[in-house]
Amino acid sequence: MKNFKRFRLLRENETIREQNAEIRLSPKDYIYPYFIVDGTDIKREISSMKGVYHLSIDRLLDDIAEIRSLGIDKVLLFGVIAPELKDARGSECINPDNIVCRAVRAIKSTYPDIVVFTDICMCEYTSHGHCGLLIDQDVDNDSTLALLAQQSLNHALSGADFVAPSAMMDGQVAAIKEIFEQHNLPTKILSYSAKYASNYYGPFRDAAHSAPSFGNRKTYQMDYRTLHQGIEEIESDLEEGADWTMVKPAMAYLDMICRGKERFPSTVMVSYQVSGEYSMLKLAAEAGYADERNIFRESLTAIKRAGADYIITYYAKEAARNF
Secondary structure: OOOOOOHHHHHOOHHHHHHOOOOOOOHHHEEEEEEEOOOOOOEEEEOOEEEEEEEOHHHHHHHHHHHHHOOOOEEEEEEOOOHHHOEOOOHHHHOOOOHHHHHHHHHHHHOOOOEEEEEEOOOOOEOOOOOOOEEOOEEOHHHHHHHHHHHHHHHHHHOOOEEEEOOOOOOHHHHHHHHHHHOOOOOEEEEEEEEEOOHHHHHHHHHHOOOOOOOOOOOOOEOOOOOOHHHHHHHHHHHHOOOEEEEEOOHHHHHHHHHHHHHOOOOEEEEEEOHHHHHHHHHHHHOOOOOHHHHHHHHHHHHHHHOOOEEEEOOHHHHHHHO
């Protein structure tokens, strides 16, 4: 018999497996997303996302105290807007005293060490649920840019460390970068560069009350059947001035995370384990088909192994406690 390598020696017992583990997860790897609502003393579980809540600002601050104690120091904020504040233009998105701006100010005044990211998009603010202004039942790219820039400016002036444009409008990073430079602001841009028109977003749209009232978002979010557009989108955003970039979703797009990181190795890569991915794993564990701790640990490790520097995940709190 020919000589062969004894790889099994590297897996002989748990001590040896731990010594040879090349990818290790840390609380500092995570960005924890929050859904913020108006009111006081509100902590309301989202029916489609077990363990995830709508929080009023006072309860948000309580929760941030908890994640800080676990070593998590980065949060991403989504505003959940009352129906009466929504209109066709998404006017509330540029209100300098809207729920997100107030939440940013509260966090930075209470926990200045927390790095605050804010989502920049109009879908949560419009009565039609699309990501920009409409002309003939489709989003008009260029007229939307000014609103995204103003929304970003308000968040930055409130104290956000990063704005995260997710609308997938061409030129959105350049428009935001320009307004930041005009106001001499240090706020950075994490762009949702490779964001796919995915079937994994359903629970989020329930959580953010942002489902489109008609049609879909396939004219601006990327077709998941494409291979090269994601790299081109990342490259374009970096040329426009993005500081960090993102692939979304994560688990079904590990190849994009890997190829993006290989193509742009010096750029910080973030990936978003989205609501459908989270809920799918939670439900599988609840049904007894998988061990929750282990399946999340495996999935988050895979995202980091693919090349993500940071992971947005609703499981960050449990992950920080358990592995």
